Amino acid sequence: MKNQIEAKSQNSEKVYDALGRQNRTTKSINHIFAPPAIAPLLVGRGKGIILGKAPPGSSGAARGHPPALSSDRPATSPLSTCREGLGVSQQTSLNIQFQTFNKNQYSNFYKHFNSIIMKKQILFLVVALFAVTAAFGQKNTVTNAWIAPTCGGTEYSPSIGVEYTYSVSIAGPGYNGDGTYTWRVTDDPTDLIAGASAPAADFTVTAGSGGVTNNDIKIVWNASSVGGTYFVVVNYREENSTETDCEINNVKVYQVQPLNGFWLDINASTDGTVGNQAVASATDPFNVCAPDVLSAIITTAGTQTTARVTYEYNTTTLHSVIHAAGYTGNFAATLTVAGLTGDQTATVTGWTAGAVDANGNGPYTTTLASLATGADLPVAVVINNHQYEGLADLPVTITIDGTYTDGTIIYKDKYNGATDCIDQPDTYDYITQTIKARPTVNPTNPANFVTPEP
Structure with missing residues (x-):
């Protein structure tokens, strides 16, 4: 009971539950060794033999019988009191066995508790590492920016520059469809x-x-119809x-209402071809290796302190593929580069x-x-x-935007934003x-490299 109170004061529900299980186990053991209405039995020295007194009125020589109950002798726990025939060493053995049981119970509980904590810590570590890895070389995270907008593409809401077929069939008594068709388009x-x-x-x-x-007419709707x-x-x-x-x-x-369904997307590519477009994965294919050192030349002769070296680093080519759809025709494209230093x-x-x-950051x-x-x-x-x-990772961002015009009207590329098929912001x-x-290579012995220039 004292252990339960201390555990509660420490606000440890798990330890408190464990102590409760311990006390319930203790009661079970006491019940085994001292059943109700039966006085405690004596553990004999013989293996598997329990000695006790014979029933009242017997000679007392019989084995396996409980001793007579005595009203002038209070009942006590077999785990704490030495009764007839029970030596000190035997009582100590029982106490040690019970303490060992408690120790093992606590040990198993804490092992399980620590295992749960460690598993959660490992999970948090994995999530954190994934987040750090995903921060490098990525496709934009703007919702739906790279998905075709839900507008246009049907005979009723045609996309610009696409051929659509409008047809009819003839039925009714006395008609076979061999008559004359007069088609017209009006507004x-x-x-x-x-x-x-x-x-x-x-x-x-x-x-x-x-x-x-x-019985049909095929129509391509032009930009001016939007x-x-x-x-x-x-x-x-x-x-x-x-x-x-x-x-x-x-x-x-x-009835036909042509819509501007023009949309754009851009994907990284290892070589500028569609077949080798990069797809985000654990290998992080949006990353590019730094180029080799192209040359290293002593440009100023002199001593260790006055000589100068010039390092020239090779070029880096960032390949990507622009996907343009939902519109057939020419459009004005603007590509923006950012991050060069x-x-x-x-x-x-x-x-x-x-x-x-001066670095080339800006629009093309x-x-x-x-x-x-x-x-x-x-x-x-x-x-x-x-x-x-x-010497540090360098993220370079490439943005694509596009428009097409009809007379003085400028049509932007679309996306599904707050509502479907709206003008997409230029930077999405x-x-x-x-x-x-x-x-990074640092000198250790001797202490200095030749000074680079510029």
């Missing part, structure tokens, strides 16, 4: 039959479709075979530098061609390291490629 909802046609610049009808004998509402109308006329004097017509209409400089193959700084522009079904466009950022040694499509540090 006048007040007169679908004879109203003005939609501007020819807004759409293109594929040759061989939309004729008087065609945001408009159009009606694809068919006026069908056929002579009824059951009544030759009846040439009857019927008119039906599809020291005396590094950069060029982007095939792109024109804008207002970049060009015109690229997109396909509604997806076009993959390689990009190579060539970094001239010059005398930049690179990016990757970060980390150039890993080269080893």
Whole structure:
């Protein structure tokens, strides 16, 4: 009981439970050695033999019988009191065995408790290491920035530059579909039959479709149609075979609202090809090795203290692939480089530098061609390291943005943000490629290297 009170005062529920189990075990042992209504038995010296008194009135020579109860002798615990025939060594043996039992019970409890704590510590360590590793060389974490937006891509909401088919079938008694089809596209909802046609610049009808004998019309919606509402109308006329004097017509209409579904994505690549695009994994493929030392030349002769050496470090090329989709046509692309330092400089193959700084950080522009079904466009950022040694990891971020225009209207690339298919901010499509540090070499004996320059 004293142990239970002390355990409670220490606010240790687990130790308190263990002590409770100990006391319950003690009661069980006492019950074994001293059952209710039976006085304690004496442990004999013979193996497996328990000696005791015979029942009242017997000769007392019988074995295995409990002694007579005596009202003038108080019952005591067999674990703490020496009774007839029980030597001091035997009582001590019982006490030692019980103490050993308690010690083993405590030992097993603490081993299990420590095991749980250590497992949790190891788990926390693994999570922390993963978080540190994931911080280097990564694709952007902007939600949905690299996923096709949910807009466009159907006959009712077509993407720009994609061919869509609008067709009908003919049925009914006396009709077989051999009549004449008159197709038209209008943006006048007040007169679908004879109203003005939609501007020819807004759409293109594929040759061989939309004729008087065609039950379909194939249309490519152009950039100027974005945001408009159009009606694809068919006026069908056929002579009824059951009544030759009846040439009857019927008119039906599809409503079309072209949408800007243009979207962009950028992925790291080991060599600028789609097949070798990097995919985030435990090997961290967005990281790039620092280049070899290209040359080391003594540029100023002299003593150890006056001589100078110039180290030239090789170039680093960061490859990536731009994915443009949801729109067929040319678009104005802007690539932004950030993270270059020291005396590094950069060029982007095939792109024109804008207002970049001395290192080459800043925007580069060009015109690229997109396909509604997806076009993959390689990009190579060539970094001239010059005398930049690179003793620390250097993350370099490459961002892509794009727009296309129709007259004075500028259409941006889209993504699913707060709502579906909204203009994507300029900085949302990016990757970060980390150039890993080269080893640091320090002098030990003698104390100094030749001083580098510049």
